Amino acid sequence: MQPSSDAAPAQKREKSLALGKSRKCSALAPVFFPSVSPVLARQPRLRFLLLLPLSFAACAPAEPTANKQGSLQDKTSDSSQVEAEAVRRVHVYSLRPQRIEERLPASSHLAAWRELSVLARVHAQVLEVSALEGSAVTKGQLLVQLDDKQAKLELAAAKAKEKEISDLEAEARIGLDEAKLHLQLALKDLRKASNDRERSRAQAKEELVSASQLEADELAYERAANAAELQRIKLRRAKLGVTKLESQKQSARIQREIKERMLEDYQVEAPFDGLVAESFVKGGEWISPQSPLLKLSDRRRLVAYFARPQKEIGSIRKELDVEFSFDAFPGQVFHGQIAFISPIVDQQTGTFRARAEVADPQKRLRAGMFTRAEIVTAVSPKALMIPRTAIFYEDQRPFTFVARDRIAQRIPIEAGIATKGAVEARNLSQGPEQEGFRAGDLVIVVGGENLRPGQAVEVAGYRDAKGLLLATEPKSDQQAPAHQDG
Numbered sequence: 362m363q364p365s366s367d368a369a370p371a372q373k374r375e376k377s378l379a380l381g382k383s384r385k386c387s388a389l390a391p392v393f394f395p396s397v398s399p400v401l402a403r404q405p406r407l408r409f410l411l412l413l414p415l416s417f418a419a420c421a422p423a424e425p426t427a428n429k430q431g432s433l434q435d436k437t438s439d440s441s442q443v444e445a446e447a448v449r450r451v452h453v454y455s456l457r458p459q460r461i462e463e464r465l466p467a468s469s470h471l472a473a474w475r476e477l478s479v480l481a482r483v484h485a486q487v488l489e490v491s492a493l494e495g496s497a498v499t500k501g502q503l504l505v506q507l508d509d510k511q512a513k514l515e516l517a518a519a520k521a522k523e524k525e526i527s528d529l530e531a532e533a534r535i536g537l538d539e540a541k542l543h544l545q546l547a548l549k550d551l552r553k554a555s556n557d558r559e560r561s562r563a564q565a566k567e568e569l570v571s572a573s574q575l576e577a578d579e580l581a582y583e584r585a586a587n588a589a590e591l592q593r594i595k596l597r598r599a600k601l602g603v604t605k606l607e608s609q610k611q612s613a614r615i616q617r618e619i620k621e622r623m624l625e626d627y628q629v630e631a632p633f634d635g636l637v638a639e640s641f642v643k644g645g646e647w648i649s650p651q652s653p654l655l656k657l658s659d660r661r662r663l664v665a666y667f668a669r670p671q672k673e674i675g676s677i678r679k680e681l682d683v684e685f686s687f688d689a690f691p692g693q694v695f696h697g698q699i700a701f702i703s704p705i706v707d708q709q710t711g712t713f714r715a716r717a718e719v720a721d722p723q724k725r726l727r728a729g730m731f732t733r734a735e736i737v738t739a740v741s742p743k744a745l746m747i748p749r750t751a752i753f754y755e756d757q758r759p760f761t762f763v764a765r766d767r768i769a770q771r772i773p774i775e776a777g778i779a780t781k782g783a784v785e786a787r788n789l790s791q792g793p794e795q796e797g798f799r800a801g802d803l804v805i806v807v808g809g810e811n812l813r814p815g816q817a818v819e820v821a822g823y824r825d826a827k828g829l830l831l832a833t834e835p836k837s838d839q840q841a842p843a844h845q846d847g
Contacts (some may be wrong), residue, residue: 378562449819451820456803461778479632480654486647498635498668523613540592612613632657635658636658638728664717670712676738681699684771697717697720748804749784759773764804805818
């Protein structure tokens with residue numbers, strides 16, 4: 362039965378609409394339209410509504426069952442792409458034990474251990490300069506001779522005065538001895554007169570002696586007593602005279618010693634072994650007290666003073682090694698040690714002083730030279746250094762990735778000595794099951810961004826400590842270059 366003429370235009374419209382809906386569906390199965398009944402043919406709108414769901418079904422995504430061969434090919438390509446993304450190509454740095462030193466940079470000027478300006482103590486004329494500039498001198502050696510004629514005359518007068526008083530003292534001591542002897546004689550006479558008087562008194566009671574004799578004995582006793590008292594006074598006077606002369610003699614001796622000491626000031630001597638760094642007099646000049654004559658320097662010991670921030674008090678200790686470099690000797694390193702650390706911190710600057718002694722056996726250095734120094738505060742002889750380019754942080758805790766058996770392993774870092782380009786890892790692994798770093802570990806330095814622990818990795822290149830790409834894999838016994846930067 363043929364469809365009517367009215368149904369033909371409706372069928373054309375339906376076919377064109379279905380084709381328009383399926384333009385973007387390139388791999389769809391063909392759509393089959395069933396035969397149209399006469400009733401539907403006469404109702405084009407009703408027929409359109411019935412066929413519309415079939416059009417949407419034809420444009421739906423293809424199921425695997427629609428085209429089994431094409432569906433399996435899509436799955437295979439997707440899985441290979443995921444596998445290719447999972448394997449990360451990385452560059453690694455091989456950990457090698459190395460000696461590492463923690464250094465603090467510093468700068469200072471060299472100073473002599475002992476350096477002073479020799480000053481004049483008297484007003485005089487310079488007669489002779491015995492030590493010239495640059496000459497080495499020993500302790501007690503004559504440096505400058507001043508005119509000492511007046512001082513010598515004053516010393517001679519002091520000596521004469523002392524001798525005069527000494528002679529007077531000797532004479533006074535002789536007088537003291539005479540006074541003692543006269544007193545002894547007077548006391549002897551007094552005892553005799555006392556005995557005579559007592560005997561006369563006893564005889565007078567028995568009328569065996571006359572009254573005149575008794576009176577004479579009484580008078581003799583009084584004269585003897587007065588004489589003895591007079592000798593006692595003379596003895597005391599003699600003692601006082603000797604004491605006075607002793608004091609004068611001591612004063613004269615002190616004056617003589619003062620003159621001798623002043624005479625020494627006219628001969629300027631070296632206070633210690635050293636070198637005449639500078640001379641301010643040539644000879645013939647008149648100088649006054651406190652005038653500079655020479656500058657003396659002890660070059661046997663050169664020191665450098667460092668002003669360090671107080672946060673380094675726990676790091677800087679006595680006997681730490683210090684390396685010095687000078688512009689005058691490029692490429693050469695002079696060694697020294699910390700010899701003194703100040704016990705106080707300056708309140709104004711917040712710094713403390715540390716003194717280092719510089720070894721200079723060849724005597725090439727000079728006081729006042731500018732020096733750059735490095736204080737070695739810590740040494741690790743077999744350190745494993747993690748390049749900073751391989752370090753990541755999570756909650757301010759550092760970690761890195763290590764390639765082991767083509768798998769990325771995340772290991773935290775217990776930081777030790779830090780340099781400009783690397784950080785020492787203190788958490789070392791003592792066994793295969795223990796977490797930590799081992800010599801020979803391949804630290805991922807390139808390609809570690811967004812890397813997941815356990816993700817497969819492929820080593821595409823090796824790099825050195827400076828990040829430069831190596832042509833070949835480093836040997837296992839190759840010593841890594843030390844990180845010496847501060």
